Amino acid sequence: MNEIFEKEMQTILKDEYQDFMKALQLPPVKAFYLNPLKKNGLNYFNQQYIQPHPVVDGGYYFDYEKYPLGKSPFFSCGLYYIQEPSAMLVADFLDVQADDYVLDMCGAPGGKSCAIASRLSNQGLMITNDINTLRAKILSENIERFGLKNTIVTNSDPVQFTKILPEFFDKIILDAPCSGEGMFRKDDQAIETWSPQKVQECAYIQRQLLDYAMGLLKPGGTLIYSTCTYNTVENENQIHYLLSHYDCHLKPLPRSHGMANGIGLDGVIRLYPHRYHGEGHFIACIQKNGQPEKRKYKPMKSRISKQNQKLVDDFYKQYLNIPTPHYLYDNQNHIYALLPQFPELQGIRVLRNGLYLGECKKNRFEPSLALALTLTIPDVKQYYRYHEKDSEVKKYLHGEAIPGGHQKGYGVIFVEDYPLSFYKESQGLAKNLYPKGLRR
Numbered sequence: 001m002n003e004i005f006e007k008e009m010q011t012i013l014k015d016e017y018q019d020f021m022k023a024l025q026l027p028p029v030k031a032f033y034l035n036p037l038k039k040n041g042l043n044y045f046n047q048q049y050i051q052p053h054p055v056v057d058g059g060y061y062f063d064y065e066k067y068p069l070g071k072s073p074f075f076s077c078g079l080y081y082i083q084e085p086s087a088m089l090v091a092d093f094l095d096v097q098a099d100d101y102v103l104d105m106c107g108a109p110g111g112k113s114c115a116i117a118s119r120l121s122n123q124g125l126m127i128t129n130d131i132n133t134l135r136a137k138i139l140s141e142n143i144e145r146f147g148l149k150n151t152i153v154t155n156s157d158p159v160q161f162t163k164i165l166p167e168f169f170d171k172i173i174l175d176a177p178c179s180g181e182g183m184f185r186k187d188d189q190a191i192e193t194w195s196p197q198k199v200q201e202c203a204y205i206q207r208q209l210l211d212y213a214m215g216l217l218k219p220g221g222t223l224i225y226s227t228c229t230y231n232t233v234e235n236e237n238q239i240h241y242l243l244s245h246y247d248c249h250l251k252p253l254p255r256s257h258g259m260a261n262g263i264g265l266d267g268v269i270r271l272y273p274h275r276y277h278g279e280g281h282f283i284a285c286i287q288k289n290g291q292p293e294k295r296k297y298k299p300m301k302s303r304i305s306k307q308n309q310k311l312v313d314d315f316y317k318q319y320l321n322i323p324t325p326h327y328l329y330d331n332q333n334h335i336y337a338l339l340p341q342f343p344e345l346q347g348i349r350v351l352r353n354g355l356y357l358g359e360c361k362k363n364r365f366e367p368s369l370a371l372a373l374t375l376t377i378p379d380v381k382q383y384y385r386y387h388e389k390d391s392e393v394k395k396y397l398h399g400e401a402i403p404g405g406h407q408k409g410y411g412v413i414f415v416e417d418y419p420l421s422f423y424k425e426s427q428g429l430a431k432n433l434y435p436k437g438l439r440r
């Protein structure tokens with residue numbers, strides 16, 4: 001480990017330093033949180049290997065050696081998201097209301113966005129962004145797996161948002177790129193790439209992102225700023241900067257279970273692995289002063305050709321028991337379901353304009369995995385329902401067809417009550433529509 005880092009930690013932790021170093025030798029801890037959109041999910045966990053998170057409702061620690069949750073089909077059904085237990089606090093402290101408009105500026109891979117968007121109603125809005133294209137694609141997959149309809153995924157420099165949506169958001173998460181000191185136990189690369197210069201580079205980017213965030217936040221709105229690092233340059237100094245440059249104040253966060261106070265700043269939270277059961281983190285909550293005004297913005301316009309609208313309508317009538325979504329958006333025959341509160345995003349690279357329903361191809365509509373993952377058993381005309389350990393589930397996830405017996409056409413595979421994927425029945429076989437990239 002870098003000597004400069006060690007010296008800095010000795011200065012920060014004083015007589016707790018040895019305990020901190022000992023904690024770094026222990027294995028990292030893992031947790032998951034349940035998707036509130038998938039009801040009664042907890043019934044399907046082996047209670048022997050899970051333990052409730054002391055603060056986050058719906059969060060659980062689990063023993064990943066004995067209980068490899070990433071391999072369960074319920075993971076593919078979006079029943080839960082595996083997330084580091086300190087990171088889990090960030091979305092919890094945001095205190096989202098069902099109709100909030102929320103921006104996650106650095107969203108990938110999506111743990112916090114999924115937690116927040118699944119707590120918003122369909123009147124709420126989540127825009128989750130990441131500047132890195134590969135990571136933004138993973139973010140999009142995670143949003144789909146969670147069955148979210150109220151979420152737009154973008155891949156832009158956040159400065160672009162300041163040009164079109166000033167003072168638009170009720171809540172913003174800035175989980176900033178950082179020097180990663182809090183990840184040393186989890187990620188060897190974080191140790192190898194750490195340097196004092198990296199700290200300064202990250203601080204520079206964070207400052208820019210904080211300026212953008214303050215421009216995007218509504219008066220009265222709240223910003224959660226978090227990092228997974230310990231140094232004050234990337235943490236408390238950034239909050240002091242906000243407090244002295246913007247009309248805003250700090251909202252003190254409640255401390256419990258070994259959470260430490262800030263350094264020279266009360267009301268923010270520092271998490272250290274020797275005190276709190278998780279990795280290192282810093283969290284602060286800032287509220288912008290002032291009275292919110294009515295939002296002014298151009299809503300995204302619904303647009304679809306008559307021909308494609310008919311293909312989608314026919315599909316819904318034939319295979320589903322729910323109406324076609326009201327506002328459709330056709331991007332080169334890829335059809336999305338918009339919500340009326342979605343804003344026009346000119347100049348922003350949008351990866352996912354709300355729920356991706358599927359593709360119109362020649363004379364038919366081919367439904368997407370994302371649509372399947374939003375459905376319940378009463379929503380579909382035909383389906384196969386299996387238990388977690390049934391061989392059909394394993395085969396389906398592997399990409400194989402399953403012996404069928406239903407009418408020709410589309411249906412959904414459910415594991416217990418949770419949708420896994422569409423299938424296409426023909427000649428006594430439920431043909432596999434599980435995307436090739438996800439098969440295992």
Ligand SMILES: C[S@@+](CC[C@H](N)C(=O)[O-])C[C@H]1O[C@@H](n2cnc3c(N)ncnc32)[C@H](O)[C@@H]1O
Pocket residue numbers: 087105106107108109110111112113129130131132135156157158175176177178205209
């Ligand atoms: C700590 S991670 C975010 C983790 C995420 N909030 C989650 O809960 O899964 C930081 C992210 O910031 C992204 N990033 C780096 N610089 C950025 C920038 N200038 N604008 C937006 N995102 C940026 C990185 O690609 C990375 O995915």
